[in-house]
């Protein structure tokens with residue numbers, strides 16, 4: 593055999609054992625050293641107090657870490673994980689639905705809602721800025737065989753008239769329109785809330801057109817707290833609703849899809865199909881239960897701080913912000929007048945220790961969450977004033 597054929601191949605048993613074992617052991621030791629923090633270090637959340645990029649960056653609380661450590665678990669593919677079963681029962685009860693399914697992410701929950709309630713070749717309606725239509729990797733088309741028909745709404749909201757005129761009539765040329773997806777709160781529109789009465793009207797039209805209704809409620813608890821209504825009220829017309837545990841509620845992983853027994857049974861099969869059947873994932877559900885116990889009411893603090901931030905930004909010359917759009921924990925504004933892109937502002941903020949997501953455009957998003965306190969807001973505003981002043985002098 594030629595010498596070259598004996599050369600270890602990447603990924604082969606021979607390569608990994610003979611040639612890199614030492615390296616693996618070495619790097620694993622290094623990893624263990626960096627991953628295992630002293631208890632007080634693990635709880636040091638100050639590193640996140642100027643991170644306005646998203647509420648998804650929130651760290652699990654101490655109570656979550658403890659719940660995860662002690663969680664009772666079982667094989668969830670056999671429906672034998674007591675922590676997941678408890679979380680699903682709780683979620684179903686909160687939203688007044690028969691059943692619930694613990695899923696890996698909001699994206700997975702939304703996709704399963706589509707897969708379990710539509711057929712390939714059909715069409716679903718969503719607002720043009722909806723997460724499902726823009727940021728879920730085209731899963732509806734690739735995996736569901738669906739066309740997502742987008743409609744430009746106002747503040748993220750499609751009107752009943754728009755729904756009625758978008759539904760396709762029965763015609764040999766047309767795909768059948770079978771589902772309306774509603775996002776509440778609406779991320780791209782600035783965390784705007786769809787009020788219960790608005791949903792009533794929308795649902796009435798959707799039903800009269802024979803549509804099913806899915807609510808992408810990634811931040812539905814923000815909507816409920818913002819309105820001062822029970823989450824149940826906002827889910828009244830939804831056949832399915834997804835909510836996220838891992839955003840403002842601070843859990844490390846997971847979302848939940850709620851709906852009827854029949855739809856959730858179907859979604860459970862599709863979850864398995866796409867590789868989302870997890871086993872002893874009760875360690876994650878345990879954190880989710882703590883999130884539901886402790887994370888909801890405190891969202892009001894995030895809303896208050898987002899408001900304070902927005903009002904401060906409105907006072908900065910040449911920053912353009914629609915204060916009416918700031919209804920929950922998300923603040924969107926435009927800095928074209930300041931002569932900067934979001935990427936430029938992100939760079940400027942960095943000098944002050946403040947983190948935002950940059951981009952080529954002039955639209956900026958800042959998000960309040962559990963690690964943002966009043967001082968974080970003050971510091972970000974001071975930084976914004978200084979950056980804007982420098983930019984206008986240059």
Ligand SMILES: Cc1ncc(COP(=O)(O)O)c(C=O)c1O
Nearest residue numbers: 697698699700723775779808810
């Ligand atoms: C409105 C909305 N829906 C769905 C998602 C997707 O959630 P995940 O990141 O858990 O997949 C997000 C994420 O930010 C979102 O903002």
